[in-house]
Each structure stands twice: as C-alpha cells, then as structure tokens.
Amino acid sequence: MNIHEYQAKQLLAQYGVAVPQGQPCKTVAEAKAAAEQLFNGGHKLAVIKSQIHAGGRGKGTFKHGFKGGVKLVKSIDEAVNVAENMLGKVLVTKQTGEEGREVSTILVASAETIKKEFYLAVLLDRNNSRPLIMASTEGGVEIEEVAEKTPEKILKEWIDPAVGIQPYQARKIATGLGLKGEVFGGAVKLIMAVYKTWWECDAAMVEINPLCIVETPEGKEAIVAVDAKIGLDDNALYRHKNIQEMRDLAEESPLEIEASKFALNYIKLDGSIACLVNGAGLAMSTMDIIQHYGGMPANFLDVGGGATKDQVTAAFKIILSDPAVKAIFVNIFGGIMDCNVIATGIVAAVKETGLTLPLVVRLEGNNVEAGKMTLAESGLTIISGDTMADAAQKVVKTVAA
Amino acid sequence: MSIIVKPDTKVLIQGITGSFGARHAQLSLAYGTNVVAGVTPGKGGQMFEGKVPIFDTVAEAVKATGATASAVFVPPPFAADAILEGVDAGLELVVAITEGIPVRDMVAVKRAMGENNKTRLIGPNCPGIVTPGEGPDSTGGCRIGIAPGYIHKKGNIGVVSRSGTLTYEAVWQLTSRGVGQSTCVGIGGDPVNGTSHLDVIKLFMADPETHGIIMIGEIGGSAEEEAAAWIKQYGTKPVAGFIAGSTAPPGRRMGHAGAIVSGGKGTAAAKFEAFREAGIGVAATPSEMADTLLKMM
Numbered sequence: 001m002n003i004h005e006y007q008a009k010q011l012l013a014q015y016g017v018a019v020p021q022g023q024p025c026k027t028v029a030e031a032k033a034a035a036e037q038l039f040n041g042g043h044k045l046a047v048i049k050s051q052i053h054a055g056g057r058g059k060g061t062f063k064h065g066f067k068g069g070v071k072l073v074k075s076i077d078e079a080v081n082v083a084e085n086m087l088g089k090v091l092v093t094k095q096t097g098e099e100g101r102e103v104s105t106i107l108v109a110s111a112e113t114i115k116k117e118f119y120l121a122v123l124l125d126r127n128n129s130r131p132l133i134m135a136s137t138e139g140g141v142e143i144e145e146v147a148e149k150t151p152e153k154i155l156k157e158w159i160d161p162a163v164g165i166q167p168y169q170a171r172k173i174a175t176g177l178g179l180k181g182e183v184f185g186g187a188v189k190l191i192m193a194v195y196k197t198w199w200e201c202d203a204a205m206v207e208i209n210p211l212c213i214v215e216t217p218e219g220k221e222a223i224v225a226v227d228a229k230i231g232l233d234d235n236a237l238y239r240h241k242n243i244q245e246m247r248d249l250a251e252e253s254p255l256e257i258e259a260s261k262f263a264l265n266y267i268k269l270d271g272s273i274a275c276l277v278n279g280a281g282l283a284m285s286t287m288d289i290i291q292h293y294g295g296m297p298a299n300f301l302d303v304g305g306g307a308t309k310d311q312v313t314a315a316f317k318i319i320l321s322d323p324a325v326k327a328i329f330v331n332i333f334g335g336i337m338d339c340n341v342i343a344t345g346i347v348a349a350v351k352e353t354g355l356t357l358p359l360v361v362r363l364e365g366n367n368v369e370a371g372k373m374t375l376a377e378s379g380l381t382i383i384s385g386d387t388m389a390d391a392a393q394k395v396v397k398t399v400a401a
Numbered sequence: 402m403s404i405i406v407k408p409d410t411k412v413l414i415q416g417i418t419g420s421f422g423a424r425h426a427q428l429s430l431a432y433g434t435n436v437v438a439g440v441t442p443g444k445g446g447q448m449f450e451g452k453v454p455i456f457d458t459v460a461e462a463v464k465a466t467g468a469t470a471s472a473v474f475v476p477p478p479f480a481a482d483a484i485l486e487g488v489d490a491g492l493e494l495v496v497a498i499t500e501g502i503p504v505r506d507m508v509a510v511k512r513a514m515g516e517n518n519k520t521r522l523i524g525p526n527c528p529g530i531v532t533p534g535e536g537p538d539s540t541g542g543c544r545i546g547i548a549p550g551y552i553h554k555k556g557n558i559g560v561v562s563r564s565g566t567l568t569y570e571a572v573w574q575l576t577s578r579g580v581g582q583s584t585c586v587g588i589g590g591d592p593v594n595g596t597s598h599l600d601v602i603k604l605f606m607a608d609p610e611t612h613g614i615i616m617i618g619e620i621g622g623s624a625e626e627e628a629a630a631w632i633k634q635y636g637t638k639p640v641a642g643f644i645a646g647s648t649a650p651p652g653r654r655m656g657h658a659g660a661i662v663s664g665g666k667g668t669a670a671a672k673f674e675a676f677r678e679a680g681i682g683v684a685a686t687p688s689e690m691a692d693t694l695l696k697m698m
Contacts, residue, residue, distance in 0.1 A: 124504060125661070126622045129511040129593045144664045161505075161512045190449035202505050235477060236503035236659065267658045268631045269648075280590060280656025281564020281619055284645035285687035288669075291648045292686050300649070302656045333573070338427065364573065366549065387572070389688035 013360030016193040022109025034108035037080035060093035112214035122198035260384035271296025295396035309345035339371030358398040362391035402610035403532035413438040413468035422474030438462040462540035466613035471684035481506035507593035522595025530589035556581015559605035562617035574691035590657025598628040622647030633679035641682035655658035
C-alpha cells in the first residue's frame, strides 16, 4: 500500500524526522488558514503540493490548463489562488496516464531556502535479506539514473536486524555525504529516525528525495526531509491500525477494489484479451503467452486456490466492466480442486452474467474429463483449448477475426 | 534417488488442526507420506484422523516420533514463531507453506537462523516439495505441502520454481510425456525466502539420479540471474527454464509479494538474457517447458 506525502511526513515526524512545517488541506479556506499561519509566523516562502500517489507532480499540468502540481507561493493571496486551481481539479503527470487524478488534498508547507539536496532511502536488500540504507549527494533526481551513470555516488549501509541501526552507521553515512558542523548531529538523528520508521511501520520502502540542508528563518542551517514517499508491506498492515486508516481508495482502481472484496487479485492492463487464472505464476504466464501469439492481455487475474462459483462470477463481472475486453481466456490448472466444480462454476457464471463475448477455456488437472463434459453439455458456445498454447492461439484468433 | 526428502522422511505438520493444514495432512497421508506427528499448541494428546498423534510443541513431537521435517500451515501472524520453533527443535527441514507473512518477520527469521547449517527452510508462500513414489499416481513418495500428488511420476528430472500452479504445469507436461521427476521444489513467491533457486540447482547437479532440470522463475529480485551465473560456470546437466512476467507492468506487484519490477530491476528480459548466456534452454512459452528440456537431453 502507498500513502500520500503528507501522511508519510506525519509518520516520519512521529519517529523524530525533521520535516517542513505544514498542513494538509481539503478546502481553500483551510489552505488560506495554513498559509496565514506560515506567512504571519515569519516565513517568506511556502510551497503548495498536490497530494496524489503518482510521481512527476511538479511537471504535471491540470486539465483546465493550470501548470504545475507543486507551486511556490510568496503571499497568502497567491496561496489562495493556487489552492483554487488545485483542489477538486484533475492533475495529469507522466505517471497518471491521460485520465489524470483528482486532487482532493493539498499540502501547504514552509519552503526554506535550499542550500544542498541529498537522497536517502531505506529498503530491503533481497540478496541478503537485510535492511539497506542508501544515500547519495545526488538529491532531487531519480536514483535509478544516479545508479546507472555514477554508481560510486551511492553510499550503502546494511543494518543487522538483530540489533537495529547503530549510531556509528548513521555517522558513516553523514560523513559520506560530506556533512559537517551544525547539520552533522541533525543528520545522524534523522537517518536513525528514518530507519526506525521503516522498521516499526513495516515499510517496504521509505524514500526521502530530496533530503535538504535549508536555511531557517533564524539564519541557521538545518537538515529536513523536504519530500517523502513511503510504501508499506501489505502483509503487515494487520498490525498497524493507524496506517490502515491512511488508505485512500480514490487512488486505487475501482475494479481492483471490487476484486479485492472477493479475494481476487486483479490488475487492469491495456489489452483486449481478459484472463482468469488460478495462481500468480500461471496468471503472469498466461498474459505472456497471449502476447507471444500476437494478442494483448487486458488484465492480470489470479483467483487463488479456491475458484468458487461466486468468485468466478465476480471475476466475470469485473472483467466485463472493462469495455476494451473482446474475449476471455480462462486458464485453470486444477491440482487439488475438482475441474468439474470449476466447470460448473464457469457455466453458472456465464449464464448469470449473460456473457456474449468469445470464451476460451483451458482446463487441466483433477477430474478434467468430467469438467470438459460439463462445458460441452452446457449448450454455451465455449471454445475449448487442450494446452495453454492451443487455447492462447484460439483466443488470439477470435480477437483478430 | 532424490534431493532433500525421501519416501521414508518422517514428517510433522505444524497447524495440523486448522482446516487448510488438516486437508493437506490427509492428502499427504493418502499419498503415502510418512506423516508421524502434528503440532497444535493446546491440543497435545489428541489424535489426528485416529492415527497421527498431536503434540503441543515441535520439540516434544520430535522427541517422541523422530520427525526430521515439518510443514508449516500456521496463519501469517504466528508463522515466524512456528518456523523458529522448528529450527530450535533441530529439524533438518522446515517447509513454510503460509502465504502473507510480513517481510520484517522473515528478515528476523533469516537473521535468527544465521549460518545455521542444520535446518533448511523452504518457502514461505510456497507449494512445498514432492519426491514422487513408485506406486500408482506416484504414491508412496514424500509430499510436504499442497501440490497435487497424482500429477507426478517417479523419474530423473528435477523441477524448481517460485510459483505453485506454474510448477504443476511443468510437472504435468513432463508426466504426460512419460517423463518422471526426481524431486520438485517450490521455493515460494516472497521476497525473503529460505532456499534459493541456486541452492536447489546445486543439489540437483550433485544428485546422480537427476539427469536434467527445469528452472522456473518470475520477475523481481535477481535469484534467477545468480543461479544462471553459477550454472554457466559449474553446470554439468541440461537446464531449461521459463520466466513469468514479460508482460507485467513495472512497479506493480503481480500476485506474489516478490513479483515486482522496481527501478528497472528484476525484469523478465534480463533473466531470460542471463539464461541464454548460461546455456539454459529458454522455453518460448510456458507450454513448452518440458519439450525445451527434452530436446536438450
């Protein structure tokens, strides 16, 4: 699960990470009050940031023509104008696709003069199953680019999960980033707190980009997390009530939300051949084989080990609500499950949903002959495939015809 | 022969009284697996199906029955504890079937197991391991986990995979061509797991009864590349493989917690390339996994 920047900053702040003073706002009035607080408190500059999960906000454009999902403002009036142009409006970035995302919350925060930008992240290193802190002097740009062009500029520090992060490790990173003097201590504290957030919140990834040295209104230097991104381990959400409440359903595809209610794992794609498969690996492979034979998959859909009639019916309904779908490919390897039970479920689901699109079914496994018989005797036009390859070719053909 | 488990391996089942654990304990018994004990805290002293004694702790079960391997069917919040209990009891093998264990718990489990060479962990989030037997429908073998037993056939091909049903697909392709398997290992779809592709490949290469190997991977991580690099240098037997997820969009988790392309890393294209470089036969589609290997043999 992903959360918004303002939520990530709230979590980080709870663990002692310095973040710019700011307020999430859902109305222009709230934004005005937040801006008043900042400007009347001596701040000369504020930033207003659209809160959507997609990246590329700064360079995005709103559908009504307003440019930039992140804007610097110098006055309360300017803040009000920007808030009016963001709240309730649809922002298109390189990650949202053409349809864009409606902005329902903006973050109004202080913007100090940035003197230097860094990159800091905590993630899992899959190679050794240990937490890894990555830091770089190249802040504010995409880390993948740094990794490719100047990998020597990325510092790495692995953490022993038995003892957690040690202060010397944070000092090593701070020194590696060239930090000295009054910001050194602040950076050590911040790095330790970012790690603690990752560990205690069961995060998959915490990314601070940029981490900045800023000049405070008092003329001092401070180190703060100017932008923050947190992704969480879905499997651990059960033990974090506060984080569960941060879920923003508006950021998720309605079809994916509907699918999750039936324990279906559905991801919408851009093609025209829908697939319904049991098992994640087989579901991915089914998409791959459709493409291999010249078609394009419309979705990833794993019905899991059960594939009951209710699940299959729900899956058909979800598939059919995607107007791009021109044919359906059901690929089931019924290992323990009885193929006849699945076939009965498919027939019932077709009847209940009034399916008219071509349906290609490949059944294999336990009691498969009875299952095939059930499909054949149903009176429905179901195209049967003997192997994955045979079925894939047949379904691609129905769409091409 | 076989790797990791043999038909006489003494197996205990952690979580034997849960519906999932009970169902698969029955199926393993029917397959002829030597299931000697069950463990459910608080139900010690009872019998499962009138023939398998249930214990409160793994240590007691091991002491009383001599079990050396375990299948973990315990729900996610308690699974890390169950795995470590098996390690503490000195089991040679712990197979964690449970799906949905928090990554942080597995990071802690791996750290706690450390360089422990006594216990091998397979999984979590895996279908388990099967060494087919000689009876009808391959019964008389050792089945730990949730794989359908009857699709197997005793023989000389090793299968290792991160996915469940895709493994069954490969096994079934072999069996329906009359080709049997030495052992089939599902290592699981999570980002932190116990046994890697490479660990299993090394065992297959050293097993005189394994003559060829099917290795199935998927997007995410770099375990397949690591195994391919080793095979390129030390491989002595034909290996064919497939990687699921060429069409998966970057940044999305495809069902399995570990199946994600992030930051341009872990793509199917990179893994296929590593396969080709190592001389591993690449199946053009998942329908051709068995044929690709058989052509090499």
